Amino acid sequence: MNRKLALAFLLLILAPGAAESQVMPGLKTAEVRCGADRTDQFLPLLRDSRVGVVANPTSRSGALHLVDLLIGSDIRVMRIFAPEHGFRGEAEAGESLQSGKDSKTGIPVISLYGNHIKPTPQDLAGLDWMVFDIQDVGVRFYTYLSTLHYVMEACAGQDLPLLILDRPNPNGFYFDGPILDTAFRSFVGMHPIPVVHGMTIGEYARMINGEGWLGEGKQCRLTIIPCLGWDHQTEYILPVRPSPNLPNQVAVYLYPGLCLFEGTVFSLGRGTPFPFQVYGHPDIRDGFSFTPVSTPGASLHPPLEGKLCYGKDLRNSGVALIAAQQGLVLDWIMDAFEKFGGKESFFNSYFNTLAGCAELRQQITGHVASEDIRASWQEGLEQFRIIRDRYLLYPDVNK
Numbered sequence: 001m002n003r004k005l006a007l008a009f010l011l012l013i014l015a016p017g018a019a020e021s022q023v024m025p026g027l028k029t030a031e032v033r034c035g036a037d038r039t040d041q042f043l044p045l046l047r048d049s050r051v052g053v054v055a056n057p058t059s060r061s062g063a064l065h066l067v068d069l070l071i072g073s074d075i076r077v078m079r080i081f082a083p084e085h086g087f088r089g090e091a092e093a094g095e096s097l098q099s100g101k102d103s104k105t106g107i108p109v110i111s112l113y114g115n116h117i118k119p120t121p122q123d124l125a126g127l128d129w130m131v132f133d134i135q136d137v138g139v140r141f142y143t144y145l146s147t148l149h150y151v152m153e154a155c156a157g158q159d160l161p162l163l164i165l166d167r168p169n170p171n172g173f174y175f176d177g178p179i180l181d182t183a184f185r186s187f188v189g190m191h192p193i194p195v196v197h198g199m200t201i202g203e204y205a206r207m208i209n210g211e212g213w214l215g216e217g218k219q220c221r222l223t224i225i226p227c228l229g230w231d232h233q234t235e236y237i238l239p240v241r242p243s244p245n246l247p248n249q250v251a252v253y254l255y256p257g258l259c260l261f262e263g264t265v266f267s268l269g270r271g272t273p274f275p276f277q278v279y280g281h282p283d284i285r286d287g288f289s290f291t292p293v294s295t296p297g298a299s300l301h302p303p304l305e306g307k308l309c310y311g312k313d314l315r316n317s318g319v320a321l322i323a324a325q326q327g328l329v330l331d332w333i334m335d336a337f338e339k340f341g342g343k344e345s346f347f348n349s350y351f352n353t354l355a356g357c358a359e360l361r362q363q364i365t366g367h368v369a370s371e372d373i374r375a376s377w378q379e380g381l382e383q384f385r386i387i388r389d390r391y392l393l394y395p396d397v398n399k
Contacts, residue, residue: 023249025323027173027235035165035202035225036061036133039069042163042225046075049128052119054081054112054151058135058167058240066133066165067105077107078127083134083147084113085243113143117187118150124158131163135242136201138171139256140180141188141354148201149190152208152220161221166202166393168227168236170252174198175388176327177256179380180356189356194377194384195328196256199391202226206391224393232396244298245275254318257329263351266336267309271295271302277318279332280311284339288313311336330370337364 022029035042036059051070053059059066070077080087080102087102087109102109110116110123124130132151136144155162177195191213199207202224209219230236241247246255251274258276261268269278271292278290287310292302312332321329340346344365352358363373389396 022235023237023319024173024235024253025320028231028233030229030234032168032230032234032236033228034061034167035227036066036069036167038165038225038228039073042131042165043073043075045163045223046070046129046131050076050078050126052079052081052124052127052130053077054083054130054132054134054147056083056085056087056134058238058242059133060240066131067102067107070131071105077105079123080107080109081112081119081123081151082109084143086111112147112150117146119154121154121158124154124160127160129163130155130160131165132201132205133165133167134201135167135238135240136169136204137242137246137252137255138169138197138199139259140177140191140193140195140197140356141259142255143187144201145204146187146190148205149208149213152205152222153214153218156214156218156220159221161223162205164202164205164222164224166200166224166226168230168234169198169200169232170236170238170249171196171256172198172200172232174326175384176374176377176381178355178357178360178377179384181358184353184356184358186353188353192384194381195356197388198232198396199388200227200393203388203391203393206393207387210391211387226393231394232392245270247273247275250315250319251276253322254314257322257332258314260333260351260354261336263348263354264333264336264346265303265340265348266311266346267292267302267304270299271305274313274315275299277315278311278313279336280309281336281340282307282309284310287311327374330373334364334370342367 053067055066061069067077067080100109134144136142152162175194175196175198179194180189180192182192205222209222237249238252246252255276258268261279266279266281269275271294272290280290289308289310291308292305294300294305337346347361351361
């Protein structure tokens with residue numbers, strides 16, 4: 001393999017989707033600089049400081065990982081804090097992580113997933129700054145939002161300033177879905193927001209502070225380095241997959257609607273080359289077929305492992321439906337429910353946790369039309385719109 005081909009292959013591995021052309025119809029294209037690219041804005045703040053970094057494989061500035069950039073700029077990185085999937089992305093969804101040391105730098109790595117979701121005072125002892133730089137995908141049940149909350153809470157408790165290097169939200173062009181009922185509060189949904197919230201991490205952190213969600217009157221001392229060249233109607237193709245089972249931009253767009261299948265007996269493609277881009281079950285017996293297999297680093301023992309599933313392939317049609325609806329697509333899960341025979345056994349106990357309410361399951365089992373389900377969300381979404389507008393950092397045509 002010649003040098004150019006080798007480089008191209010390496011970039012493809014590091015940045016699946018980076019070479020994709022525009023994927024979502026109706027959005028603008030622009031050259032975007034993330035907060036981590038604006039070194040002139042944040043390196044001076046960190047000089048002569050002892051720094052903790054909340055990071056994962058998406059924490060990059062150009063070809064450099066943020067931690068490598070900081071070390072190369074003579075910033076004293078004392079500790080790394082790793083969310084779900086780990087600092088280097090070595091863990092699959094839901095897998096507990098052990099703290100240890102980064103093999104490349106020798107810096108201590110503290111897991112913020114499993115039994116240790118919030119930094120302790122001892123974890124933060126001696127630090128002058130905490131830095132948060134993680135690519136989110138704009139969906140309530142994506143756990144990086146919960147990690148953000150607990151990091152803010154811990155920093156507020158120690159009066160430790162938090163620097164957020166903001167990144168675009170690839171699903172930031174809309175917000176939709178049922179508002180979380182706090183009776184269903186969990187690590188996959190902590191705040192009364194819709195399934196798709198339409199905010200960047202920086203905007204969302206402002207909302208956590210502003211709405212008093214840290215409790216006890218706590219406020220986190222925030223400094224946000226915003227993106228340049230991006231607004232809520234600009235497409236941002238993720239240069240690095242945000243987690244092992246979101247391998248490309250199509251999966252990122254389909255994720256809000258398809259993740260609801262985690263609360264059913266269906267497969268959504270874990271253990272295939274196209275997770276979060278298909279759905280199916282052995283009992284359907286028509287349509288597109290696939291067989292989930294155990295995939296180290298992504299899906300060990302996925303649902304319906306080794307079973308031939310039939311269902312629907314959304315890789316060529318799903319994004320167009322999202323563009324047309326500009327909202328959370330219910331068609332897929334409602335279609336699957338009907339093809340499964342409308343049986344209550346379609347759902348498992350996790351569905352209401354993901355939906356953030358009991359009503360959506362009741363509406364689907366009651367064969368309520370999708371337009372009527374969507375209508376039931378509108379009062380809550382209008383209240384959320386008013387709140388969301390207070391914290392936006394970037395222009396939004398929906399305002």
